[in-house]
Amino acid sequence: MGLAIVIDNFSEALSIGELIRDKGGEGQARRILGWTGLIGVALFLSAMAGWFLLRHLSRGTLGLLVAAGAGAMFYLTMTELVPEAESHQFQQSSAIAAATGLLVIFTLSHLAR
Known part of the structure; x- marks a missing residue:
């Protein structure tokens, strides 16, 4: 489930970044990709922590x-x-x-x- 969250956020970041890049904002697209990637990693880590801490x-x-x-x-x-x-x-x-x-x-x- 955690890996699915990471893949989902990465694909969302790519599509959002592409929309912004089309409007001429290459730097902003990278920033959004970075933030979305960070959110994806945080969600993955929280999903793994939840699994390890709550599985019992x-x-x-x-x-x-x-x-x-x-x-x-x-x-x-x-x-x-x-x-x-x-x-x-x-x-x-x-x-x-x-x-x-x-x-x-x-x-x-x-x-x-």
């Missing part, structure tokens, strides 16, 4: 921690990102994408049992 907890405690983190991410998405997307050109597609994502998560969680 009971399943109930781990479930509570994961649910709290997922709830925080869901709150952030619904209050900040969806209204921002709807205020631009995407209108209802962001709500449909959020609902589809929740259905996929629900389905996968039941298949994993």
